[in-house]
Amino acid sequence: MTRVGLVSYDAGNIGSVTGILEQLVDLKVSLISNVFDLDAVDVVLIPGAGHFGAVALGLGNAGLISGLKAYANSGKLLIGICAGAQILLGSSDEAPNVMGLNLIPGHTRSIYLNQKFKDRVPRIGWQYVHWSEQISS
DSSP states (O other): OEEEEEEOSSOSOHHHHHHHHHHSTTEEEEEEOSGGGGGGOSEEEEOOOSOHHHHHHHHHHTTOHHHHHHHHHTTOEEEEOTHHHHTTEEEETTSTTOOOOOSEEEEEOOGGGOGGGTTOOOOOSOOOOOOSSOOOO
16 A cells, blocks of 8 residues: 655645545555654655745745655655645745755746746636526526
8 A cells, every 4th residue: 555645734735635645546645744754655745725935934834845855865756736846846936035845956937927828828716707697596
């Protein structure tokens, strides 16, 4: 059975990720809240719904930054989801003065700053629906 550790740092989409992982066969999911928890898992997932800076701050406050780097450098599998994937890089336009884990050398760029996508930015987040007519049941 594969032991999956889900990094818990007061941000991210922990509930959603836990829910889907618990439906998969042969996975044992546990929360990672300190560096000592990393020794008990085969795979680490860093979830993230939000801001690059908030993810970095959360990982720092939890004391997980050096442990996650050591875990990844040991050859074990470390996966990031959304902002959790962005934090694997060194830096981001979203939080210019904040360092990422720098496990993947690079910088995440804002899609809004790329002229190629100027008028074609995907709609992300909560949207409002305005009904044009009353629907009867």
